[in-house]
Amino acid sequence: xxxxxxxxxxxxxxxxxxxxxxxxxxxxxxxxxxxxxxxxxxxxxxxxxxxxxxxxxxxxxxxxxxxxxxxxxxxxxxxxxxxxxxxxxxxxxxxxxxxxxxxxxxxxxxxxxxxxxxxxxxxxxxxxxxxxxxxxxxxxxxxxxxxxxxxxxxxxxxxxxxxxxxxxxxxxxxxxxxxxxxxxxxxxxxxxxxxxxxxxxxxxxxxxx
Amino acid sequence: xxxxxxxxxxxxxxxxxxxxxxxxxxxxxxxxxxxxxxxxxxxxxxxxxxxxxxxxxxxxxxxxxxxxxxxxxxxxxxxxxxxxxxxxxxxxxxxxxxxxxxxxxxxxxxxxxxxxxxxxxxxxxxxxxxxxxxxxxxxxxxxxxxxxxxxxxxxxxxxxxxxxxxxxxxxxxxxxxxxxxxxxxxxxxxxxxxxxxxxxxxxxxxxxx
Numbered sequence: 001x002x003x004x005x006x007x008x009x010x011x012x013x014x015x016x017x018x019x020x021x022x023x024x025x026x027x028x029x030x031x032x033x034x035x036x037x038x039x040x041x042x043x044x045x046x047x048x049x050x051x052x053x054x055x056x057x058x059x060x061x062x063x064x065x066x067x068x069x070x071x072x073x074x075x076x077x078x079x080x081x082x083x084x085x086x087x088x089x090x091x092x093x094x095x096x097x098x099x100x101x102x103x104x105x106x107x108x109x110x111x112x113x114x115x116x117x118x119x120x121x122x123x124x125x126x127x128x129x130x131x132x133x134x135x136x137x138x139x140x141x142x143x144x145x146x147x148x149x150x151x152x153x154x155x156x157x158x159x160x161x162x163x164x165x166x167x168x169x170x171x172x173x174x175x176x177x178x179x180x181x182x183x184x185x186x187x188x189x190x191x192x193x194x195x196x197x198x199x200x201x202x203x204x205x206x207x208x209x
Numbered sequence: 210x211x212x213x214x215x216x217x218x219x220x221x222x223x224x225x226x227x228x229x230x231x232x233x234x235x236x237x238x239x240x241x242x243x244x245x246x247x248x249x250x251x252x253x254x255x256x257x258x259x260x261x262x263x264x265x266x267x268x269x270x271x272x273x274x275x276x277x278x279x280x281x282x283x284x285x286x287x288x289x290x291x292x293x294x295x296x297x298x299x300x301x302x303x304x305x306x307x308x309x310x311x312x313x314x315x316x317x318x319x320x321x322x323x324x325x326x327x328x329x330x331x332x333x334x335x336x337x338x339x340x341x342x343x344x345x346x347x348x349x350x351x352x353x354x355x356x357x358x359x360x361x362x363x364x365x366x367x368x369x370x371x372x373x374x375x376x377x378x379x380x381x382x383x384x385x386x387x388x389x390x391x392x393x394x395x396x397x398x399x400x401x402x403x404x405x406x407x408x409x410x411x412x413x414x415x416x417x418x
Contacts, residue, residue, distance in 0.1 A: 014230040014387060017257075021223040021360065024254040025415070031256035040249070040260050045233040047240035051249050051258035121388060138392045150388025151230065152364065160394045172397035172407050173414050178223060179309075179330060179359025181398030182391035183347045185369045188381035189390030198381050205382050206234070
């Protein structure tokens with residue numbers, strides 16, 4: 001089972017590495033990091049580079065496609081090479097998935113029209129502009145399209161997929177392997193749960209683009 | 210504030226990338242991935258390489274040290290270059306931290322003797338052999354030493370550190386940024402919570418070394 005992790009300049013590392021860590025533990029997984037050009041790809045902070053081992057054109061029939069998000073998403077939404085590749089591999093994929101604003105790339109490729117989907121909470125409106133039906137859920141499955149909310153939600157998405165593909169027991173074993181027993185010291189992980197003034201001030205601290 | 214992420218051949222990607230994603234959002238963070246030799250470093254699955262931008266000897270006074278774990282830990286426990294570097298930077302660090310079996314490297318360097326610490330649940334016994342006092346907690350702070358349990362626990366550790374360093378509001382904003390509102394589809398993330406037969410069968414599916 002080939003799993004293509006799609007990355008590009010200024011993607012968010014955890015968007016890709018969360019699901020990679022979980023999906024790579026599927027019994028027959030072959031994971032490949034793929035970008036327009038192979039080689040090191042810098043993440044959004046500039047502090048980290050991840051190697052894309054393959055160019056898009058070298059990966060033609062992945063079973064699972066996982067598109068990471070991040071501030072680099074917006075320019076990629078107008079990159080015909082990437083959008084055409086997404087449409088091409090989607091024609092034969094078993095699962096086409098995304099994390100965070102990666103869903104905007106699926107949407108820009110025309111793959112989410114009329115479908116329920118999610119994205120980073122700050123990007124849900126853009127998703128709607130491309131004809132998707134955004135929901136506030138953390139992991140959304142519509143047919144073979146599975147989209148996850150922001151950044152860390154890709155871990156939950158991947159565990160869900162492992163359960164579907166390899167059974168609950170294997171998924172629980174992977175959860176135990178990565179000791180995913182979350183105990184965040186705060187409860188501010190969604191705009192519904194974070195204190196209102198934190199949500200309001202969010203854009204003064206961070207830009208999503 | 211310089212944050213050194215220590216990686217080596219066959220480390221576990223999420224051990225490093227979880228805390229990197231959170232700590233890199235500290236207001237004045239400079240994160241540097243560091244390894245014995247700079248260049249691409251392959252993770253435990255073989256499917257992913259992360260670039261170490263600096264060699265150990267180039268990073269001499271990091272404020273925060275984060276040591277990732279993974280199957281590659283065991284050979285590194287006998288690598289004098291790494292252990293000596295850990296002792297040297299610990300002499301001036303503000304925080305010396307680890308994720309997963311990364312704590313075995315701190316312990317092998319002699320830094321956890323008599324200290325409460327944690328590790329991947331499968332590695333707690335080894336930690337004890339090096340004079341640390343293992344606990345079952347997810348994040349353990351003893352003085353300036355902060356150790357996290359397996360793989361995904363580094364995210365919780367990093368959010369705790371961000372709260373300490375930059376205040377609760379900044380930490381909550383980072384949690385909102387990475388949408389860390391965990392909703393795992395199973396509750397099997399620790400040996401206490403996973404079904405007993407899953408824990409028993411664990412080593413037939415995965416080896417930690």
